[in-house]
Each structure stands twice: as structure tokens, then as C-alpha cells.
Amino acid sequence: MKILVTGGAGFIGSAVVRRAVADGHSVVNVDALTYAACLENVASVAASPLYAFEQADIRDRAALDRIFEAHAPDAVMHLAAESHVDRSIDAPGDFIETNVTGTYNMLEAARAHWVRQGKPESFRFHHISTDEVFGTLGETGQFTEETPYAPNSPYSASKAASDHLVRAWHETYGLPIVMTNCSNNYGPFHFPEKLVPVVILNALSGKDIPVYGQGLNVRDWLYVEDHAEALLKVVQEGAVGRSYNIGGENEAKNIDLVQTICRILDDKRPSNHPYAEQITYVSDRPGHDLRYAIDPSRIREELGWRPSVTLEEGLEKTVQWYLDNEEWWRALQSRTGVGERLGTKG
Ligand SMILES: NC(=O)c1ccc[n+]([C@@H]2O[C@H](COP(=O)([O-])OP(=O)(O)OC[C@H]3O[C@@H](n4cnc5c(N)ncnc54)[C@H](O)[C@@H]3O)[C@@H](O)[C@H]2O)c1
Numbered sequence: 001m002k003i004l005v006t007g008g009a010g011f012i013g014s015a016v017v018r019r020a021v022a023d024g025h026s027v028v029n030v031d032a033l034t035y036a037a038c039l040e041n042v043a044s045v046a047a048s049p050l051y052a053f054e055q056a057d058i059r060d061r062a063a064l065d066r067i068f069e070a071h072a073p074d075a076v077m078h079l080a081a082e083s084h085v086d087r088s089i090d091a092p093g094d095f096i097e098t099n100v101t102g103t104y105n106m107l108e109a110a111r112a113h114w115v116r117q118g119k120p121e122s123f124r125f126h127h128i129s130t131d132e133v134f135g136t137l138g139e140t141g142q143f144t145e146e147t148p149y150a151p152n153s154p155y156s157a158s159k160a161a162s163d164h165l166v167r168a169w170h171e172t173y174g175l176p177i178v179m180t181n182c183s184n185n186y187g188p189f190h191f192p193e194k195l196v197p198v199v200i201l202n203a204l205s206g207k208d209i210p211v212y213g214q215g216l217n218v219r220d221w222l223y224v225e226d227h228a229e230a231l232l233k234v235v236q237e238g239a240v241g242r243s244y245n246i247g248g249e250n251e252a253k254n255i256d257l258v259q260t261i262c263r264i265l266d267d268k269r270p271s272n273h274p275y276a277e278q279i280t281y282v283s284d285r286p287g288h289d290l291r292y293a294i295d296p297s298r299i300r301e302e303l304g305w306r307p308s309v310t311l312e313e314g315l316e317k318t319v320q321w322y323l324d325n326e327e328w329w330r331a332l333q334s335r336t337g338v339g340e341r342l343g344t345k346g
């Protein structure tokens with residue numbers, strides 16, 4: 001299969017690119033290389049004859065048309081997005097332009113390509129989205145594919161809008177789409193502004209480890225390499241027009257996640273004090289959703305996919321990766337906004 005992956009220099013997109021090439025697929029990685037991108041993430045496959053890179057912005061329709069024409073992909077996996085909730089609070093316009101208008105451009109460029117090819121039934125447009133579109137849960141319950149949309153942040157609202165566009169392009173034009181909504185990812189190559197790397201890197205550098213509010217927010221943690229495997233399964237075997245929720249079956253309160261990372265670091269890189277002593281509670285994120293949890297029955301029952309690691313195992317691997325790859329994260333720490341408290345303007 002020849003797959004056009006957008007956002008393949010980012011965290012999840014690069015895991016998809018590495019996995020797809022390892023599985024023998026041809027990949028065209030389309031990425032604008034924003035602050036969140038790092039081509040090092042795909043260095044292991046960059047020399048493969050199965051890999052091509054196109055620097056392009058999904059807001060640029062003409063560039064997308066040229067790329068579709070040049071590469072004639074069998075499938076699109078659309079991951080390019082502005083992805084950081086805190087940045088969406090400070091600068092929502094960027095999220096509307098990339099996540100909404102950019103997805104519209106991708107749909108139109110893909111549709112034009114699909115029509116030129118004679119509307120092959122086997123073509124797929126796979127839109128990668130988030131469980132944040134469903135809003136927040138109370139103490140109980142899980143998101144299913146039928147849960148009504150109720151996004152609460154500019155980020156999740158922009159992703160919800162993009163999901164609706166994808167659905168409409170299927171219903172109206174017959175474009176063969178599949179959609180996935182996943183929970184919070186963690187793992188190797190996670191950009192150092194997100195919670196898990198912030199905890200690891202602040203602990204190692206002796207800084208405060210910031211926990212929003214009282215640390216009681218619950219997330220369902222998904223190891224990024226498990227996610228990449230699930231996405232490749234959906235693009236190949238998912239039913240057209242269907243959406244699949246992907247979760248890690250690993251719910252944890254933020255404070256428990258942070259304590260676990262500190263404990264793993266205490267074992268792997270002992271300091272003169274337990275790292276948990278560096279935990280500091282800071283003011284909460286405006287509109288911070290309390291709890292997300294995924295009911296993964298559909299993907300498990302229809303496609304036979306389940307996560308391969310527990311949260312403890314995935315965090316062990318992740319912490320070890322950050323200890324072994326200091327050069328990678330040090331180079332990213334000087335990028336704009338990294339290490340600053342963002343998203344307090346709400
Ligand atoms: N990280 C998570 O926990 C999570 C959870 C659920 C869903 N998602 C979704 O998965 C996808 C990937 O997330 P991620 O965490 O890897 O994001 P990321 O921020 O690490 O990477 C995004 C990539 O998209 C590229 N990009 C951004 N704007 C672009 C544009 N206008 N044109 C072309 N490329 C552009 C960036 O350069 C970057 O390489 C996103 O669609 C996100 O909404 C992420």
C-alpha cells in the first residue's frame with residue numbers, strides 16, 4: 001500500500017511512519033515542520049526506498065494537489081494538526097486554520113485525486129482524531145463511538161469540526177473514509193511540552209514538577225507504538241464510513257501517573273532525594289476536562305486489536321528512552337514556548 005501520512009514528523013505520525021515502513025508499505029510523509037516537528041523522529045527510515053518526504057503545509061491546497069498527483073497514494077492517514085491544548089487557549093486561530101481549514105483542504109485534494117483515479121473502492125481517507133471531542137466524563141462511564149460530541153477547549157472544538165467535515169465528505173461525496181478517536185498517547189519521541197516528558201525532564205534537571213489543580217484529572221493512557229499498530233489495522237481493515245475508539249485500557253489520575261514516573265526514575269537514575277519531592281501543584285488549566293475513558297469494544301471485537309502494554313510497562317520503556325536519548329530532547333528544549341507555562345489566558 002502507498003500511504004500519504006500527514007504530520008509524520010510529529011509524535012504519533014512518526015510512529016506510524018516507522019511502523020508502516022517496517023511493515024513494507026510505501027510512505028509519503030507530508031509535514032510543514034512546525035515547532036512540534038522533528039525529522040530525527042523518522043531518521044531510522046529516511047534512507048529507505050519506501051520513504052519519501054514532502055515539506056508542505058496542509059493550508060496550501062495547490063501544494064497538496066501537486067503531492068497527490070506526484071505520488072498517487074492508495075490511502076491517506078491524516079494526523080497533521082496543532083495538538084497542544086494549552087497553546088490552543090493562547091492562540092486558537094492557528095488551530096482553526098490547520099485543524100479545520102487544513103482538513104478541508106486535505107479532503108478536497110484527496111477527493112480530486114480519488115475522482116481522477118476513477119473512484120476506486122479500495123481508497124481510504126483515515127482521519128485521526130481525539131477522545132477530547134466527547135467532552136468530559138464524571139466518575140463513571142466510558143466514551144463509545146455513539147457518545148455525542150461536546151468539546152470544551154479550542155483544540156477539541158477544532159478537532160470536532162474536522163471530524164464532522166470528514167463524515168460529511170463520506171455522506172455527500174462517497175469518499176471512502178475511516179475515523180479513529182484515541183485517548184492520550186505517551187512514549188518515545190513525545191515533544192517535551194506534554195505532561196509525561198515534562199515530568200521526566202523536570203525531575204532530571206531538579207526543577208519543580210508541575211501538576212495542574214489537584215492532579216485528579218483522569219486520562220486513559222495509550223502507548224504510542226500500540227496506537228500506530230491500531231491505526232495501520234484500521235486503515236487496512238476498518239469498515240468504510242465507520243469510526244473506532246482507541247484506548248489503552250489504562251486509566252490513571254494525573255497525580256498517580258506522575259508518582260509512578262518519579263518511582264521509576266528513583267530506580268533507574270537515583271538522586272539524593274525521592275523525585276516525588278519535586279512535585280508542585282499549580283493553578284488549573286481553564287476548562288480542564290475531569291475524566292476521559294474509552295470503551296474499546298468495537299476495535300477489539302471487529303478488528304481484534306488490544307493494547308500490548310500496561311501503563312507501568314509503557315512508562316518503564318518511555319523513561320528508559322528519555323534516559324538514552326538526551327541529545328534528542330535537549331535540542332528541542334530551546335523551541336518557542338517549551339518549558340513555559342502556557343494556556344493561562346482563559
Ligand atoms: N498526542 C495525543 O495524545 C493525541 C491524542 C489524540 C489524538 N491526537 C491526534 O493525533 C494527531 C497527531 O498528534 P501528535 O501528538 O503526534 O501531534 P504533534 O504536535 O506531535 O505533531 C503534529 C505534526 O503535524 C505537523 N503540522 C502541524 N501543522 C501543520 C500544517 N499546517 N501542515 C502540515 N503539517 C503540519 C507538525 O509539523 C507536526 O509534525 C493529531 O491530529 C492529534 O489531534 C493526539
